[in-house]
Amino acid sequence: MKALIELSDKTITIDRNEFLKVKGSIDTNLYYVESGSLRLFVLDEYEEQTIRFGYKDNLFVSLDSFLTGKPSELYIQAIKRTVLKVVTKAQVNKFLESENNRNFWIKVLEELVVQQMEREIDILTNSPKERYERVLKRSPQLFQEIPHKHIANYLRMSAETLSRLKKS
Secondary structure (H helix, E strand, O other): OOOHHHOOOEEEEEEOOOOOEEEOOOOEEOOOEEEEEEEEEEEEOOOEEEEEEHHHHHHHHOOHHHHHHHOOOOEEEEEEEEEEEEEEEEHHHHHOOHHHHHHHHHHHHHHHHOOOOOOOHHHHHOOOOHHHHHHHHHHHOHHHOOOOOHHHHHHOOOOOHHHHHOOO
């Protein structure tokens, strides 16, 4: 991952609650979180649904827009003040000219797909307790980095239910 991050020649800081990307926009950058935290979510007419979080040492991307160059339904918002290294798609494409780098990139994409599949399983798991335990086992750091109201939304439960589960 270090080689990919080293491509970055730009660092940006976004303040708490500031949007990095909004629905309908195109974002073909890859981000490396140096500090802070972000959430990726969709918004329907009724509520937000958090899909993913990013915090220190994570790669973060609006993958649909990055891969297609088309507008996305996704929002990316800072949960707290966040410092990001920016890697452009052009920089990634140049990086991919080397076969070793392409193999590395395939592993990065495979990891993202597996994470998304785990997320889908979490959503489809009926029991809030099981959803909580799966995420706790997979990402214990999440509970140190992200406010509980956002984790509860991610787990599709109320903040009160999450609080009860944490206590039990």
